[in-house]
Amino acid sequence: MVPTLSETLLFIGPAFFLLYVLNRLFKTRGVTAAGNLGHLWDVKEDHHWNQNALLAEASFCNVCENLILTGGLLCECCGLVSDDKCLDVAIRKFKCKSRIGSKLGLLHHWIKGNFERPTLCDVCNEDCGNDPSLSDYQCVWCQRSVHKNCFSSMTVQCDLGSLKKCIVPPNCFTVKGNRKKVVVKIDKPEWEIDWLPILVFANSESGSAEAVSVLAKARRLLNPLQCIDMKQSSPRQVINSWCHLLYPVVPRILVAGGDGSVSWMLGEIDRLKLQNPPAVAVLPLGTGNDLSRVLNWGSVPEEEDLKGVMLRVANAQEDLIDRWQIVVSPIRHLGIRPPTKKVEFTNYFSIGVDALITLNFHRARQSSMYPFKSRILNKILYLTYGTKDVIEHSCDGLEKKVALHLDGVHIQLPEIESIVLLNIECWGGGAKPWKLGNFEEASYNDGKIEVFGITSSFHIAQMQVGLSSPIRFGQANTVKIVLRGLVPAQADGEPWEQQPADITVTNISKSKILHQN
Ligand SMILES: [Zn+2]
Ligand SMILES: [Zn+2]
Ligand SMILES: [Zn+2]
Ligand SMILES: [Zn+2]
Numbered sequence: 001m002v003p004t005l006s007e008t009l010l011f012i013g014p015a016f017f018l019l020y021v022l023n024r025l026f027k028t029r030g031v032t033a034a035g036n037l038g039h040l041w042d043v044k045e046d047h048h049w050n051q052n053a054l055l056a057e058a059s060f061c062n063v064c065e066n067l068i069l070t071g072g073l074l075c076e077c078c079g080l081v082s083d084d085k086c087l088d089v090a091i092r093k094f095k096c097k098s099r100i101g102s103k104l105g106l107l108h109h110w111i112k113g114n115f116e117r118p119t120l121c122d123v124c125n126e127d128c129g130n131d132p133s134l135s136d137y138q139c140v141w142c143q144r145s146v147h148k149n150c151f152s153s154m155t156v157q158c159d160l161g162s163l164k165k166c167i168v169p170p171n172c173f174t175v176k177g178n179r180k181k182v183v184v185k186i187d188k189p190e191w192e193i194d195w196l197p198i199l200v201f202a203n204s205e206s207g208s209a210e211a212v213s214v215l216a217k218a219r220r221l222l223n224p225l226q227c228i229d230m231k232q233s234s235p236r237q238v239i240n241s242w243c244h245l246l247y248p249v250v251p252r253i254l255v256a257g258g259d260g261s262v263s264w265m266l267g268e269i270d271r272l273k274l275q276n277p278p279a280v281a282v283l284p285l286g287t288g289n290d291l292s293r294v295l296n297w298g299s300v301p302e303e304e305d306l307k308g309v310m311l312r313v314a315n316a317q318e319d320l321i322d323r324w325q326i327v328v329s330p331i332r333h334l335g336i337r338p339p340t341k342k343v344e345f346t347n348y349f350s351i352g353v354d355a356l357i358t359l360n361f362h363r364a365r366q367s368s369m370y371p372f373k374s375r376i377l378n379k380i381l382y383l384t385y386g387t388k389d390v391i392e393h394s395c396d397g398l399e400k401k402v403a404l405h406l407d408g409v410h411i412q413l414p415e416i417e418s419i420v421l422l423n424i425e426c427w428g429g430g431a432k433p434w435k436l437g438n439f440e441e442a443s444y445n446d447g448k449i450e451v452f453g454i455t456s457s458f459h460i461a462q463m464q465v466g467l468s469s470p471i472r473f474g475q476a477n478t479v480k481i482v483l484r485g486l487v488p489a490q491a492d493g494e495p496w497e498q499q500p501a502d503i504t505v506t507n508i509s510k511s512k513i514l515h516q517n
Helices: 005-028 084-095 211-222 237-248 259-272 290-294 302-315 353-369 374-385 388-392 458-463
Strands: 032-033 072-076 108-114 137-139 171-176 182-185 196-201 227-229 251-258 278-284 317-330 343-346 347-350 402-407 409-411 418-422 449-454 470-475 478-483 487-491 493-500 502-517
Touching: 072 259, 182 237, 196 211, 196 237, 196 302, 211 227, 211 251, 211 302, 237 259, 251 259, 251 302, 259 278, 259 290, 259 317, 259 458, 259 502, 278 302, 343 347, 343 478, 347 353, 353 418, 353 458, 353 487, 353 493, 402 470, 449 458
Parallel strands: 032 182, 196 227, 196 251, 251 278, 278 502
Antiparallel strands: 108 137, 171 182, 317 343, 317 502, 347 418, 347 487, 402 409, 402 478, 418 449, 449 470, 478 502, 487 493
């Protein structure tokens, strides 16, 4: 018997309904941030396994409790350890540090053994975590340690420990929606009056193992959502999202990187045009780090004491720093005027021999990063190196190719190989050129930039050891450089070859930075 149309519909209707219900039940329940910015946050509460983190110390698998002899993985967020064969069980059995939790109070999240360094037991105050086996516990939020024998005396609730001022607890998030959950608000924890959440930014792509290590350490100390890899997410959008969700609380930003990364971050925040923008602190990585020195964050990485760094960020003073814009209008070439280029900087802009050193270094680094794998790339590299000779001599007699105007006043130039526009006190990895010359006070937020000349690369070396002073041209709000030759140029460590152009440098904004006392 063939079913009639109405009989078919009677069967298909409930079947579709059943499919719809099942689909809703088993759909993965992701959480996103307001304004559809969820993809910017890594909100999945999975472990962040790191394969290389176990090399230094004896580690024990949290599943089978055996000593790991080869391989093994460590979760950067919660510190859980697994050998390769137990990984599936570890993922099923142990939850990672929660990012966006329930509204209930926060409980300690204990992980057994594998302490980074021995600490004191929170109950009996004796050494803890130094047994050659998987014993004793540490909380992934408050970082407190406790002996297995003292465990019963611990409280159930976690107070987040000494960094509570800087942590965004998982129970502060207000989430709406059933199927597609959306974070609509982040509330201030009731118990914290001076709450100052810190967002940590580092770029794992920069090739620095330090950046990777800072992010891993920060994920252990804070809510992993507060730690952002600039390689994966756009800092501008992430900051925008956090600032809106935290409003009226303003987070503080810690940039782990060199001067260039910090300067770039200030520009990104500037472009958001926030009414109350977050202030930026620096965790110096790599070399140079002149801005970091000026703001008292030191010149070498302090990632070993990241907890101390976070507390200093929370207690640092807010200050303003001038930001500058370079407008490059190239002159007509073969009847065509190339497009105008705009570059921003915070620390310095220069043309001449110092930029040539950076340019050569930049090229050497680039060439070693691409070890002759592609023929086209080879050709480009060859062509780039081919111009080296031309650019090498481009700094001789710079004064003949350049006219310099400070606030409209033409400056008579002596024989020089570089002109430097310096916004901060430090330059070239710790030298203080303006101080060497006993000139009038220079400040990074007076709307003026210091302009000086250098006679040779030897002169730079002498200045770096404090044996010579620069040739002072003056301080100005607006600097105009009329360039009639090819010269190397650089702004905040980014070098390029500059063709003949009219260059104007003006103060565009003031950014909020954090100055350590
Ligand atoms: Zn195991
Ligand atoms: Zn984990
Ligand atoms: Zn705890
Ligand atoms: Zn104890």
